[in-house]
Amino acid sequence: MEFETVIYEVDNKIATITLNRPDNLNAFNAQMALDLKEVTDAAYEDSTIRCVILTGAGRGFSAGADLNEPIDTSSGPDAVEKGLLEGYKPIFMNIINMPKPVISAVNGPAAGIGFAFAMACDLTVMSEEAYLLSVFSNIGLVPDGGANWLLTKTVGYKLAYQMAIEAEKIPASRCLELGLANKVVPSEDLLTETKAWATKLAQRSPQALSQTKKIMRMADDSSYEEIFSVEAKIQNRLIGSPDNMEAVMAFFQKRPPKFQD
Structure with a gap:
């Protein structure tokens, strides 16, 4: 399977999904949302796949939404709501409901809706230089992609609210302390360590x-x-x-x- 903005590879019962717009720090445009929906559909439905890895090409996991792409207002005044519900929610639900573990391998920044995708996965491995960032309040917006629910469930209301409204980088070491990450590894070992973990999980029932x-x-x-x-x-x-x-x-x-x- 070949896609414009996503790389999909299956090897030894493990599917690796790589967000592939490295020149834009894997920022999400409409095409990436379409591609990610299709590959998560494929991983969901393939019973031979035992574990899924979600990562990003280049220097980062994802910078969030591509602010250079204009909002399509052709669907009316509720275009943003419709885009989130119809374009993004099905992808998140694929990850949440997928009958196999999904591991986010976070390299560099995971910001905005990229932050939500990293947290939606069942398990998270971060490189030492990686960080999470709920950037929304910096531009007068609220977290989306279910990030309000995901963050509150993980760290509790007070800390989640602080993180959301201050919009500061949460370094990998702090993510590990808070339970936002399961493992932190050197950058050069991120995919190797994540695939080794996925391989162990793939051997289980x-x-x-x-x-x-x-x-x-x-x-x-x-x-x-x-x-x-x-x-x-x-x-x-x-x-x-x-x-x-x-x-x-x-x-x-x-x-x-x-x-x-």
């Missing part, structure tokens, strides 16, 4: 990874009692499944399990 993600994503908006019941229902379905039987046999035979797609 696909149903365990997908169903755990499903439950934990639900937990944000559910009570303890509701999640307990969901766990019980899913566990009942997974006990005795091929993945479960293979893992148990491998444990007793003292060998790595081999899970089927």
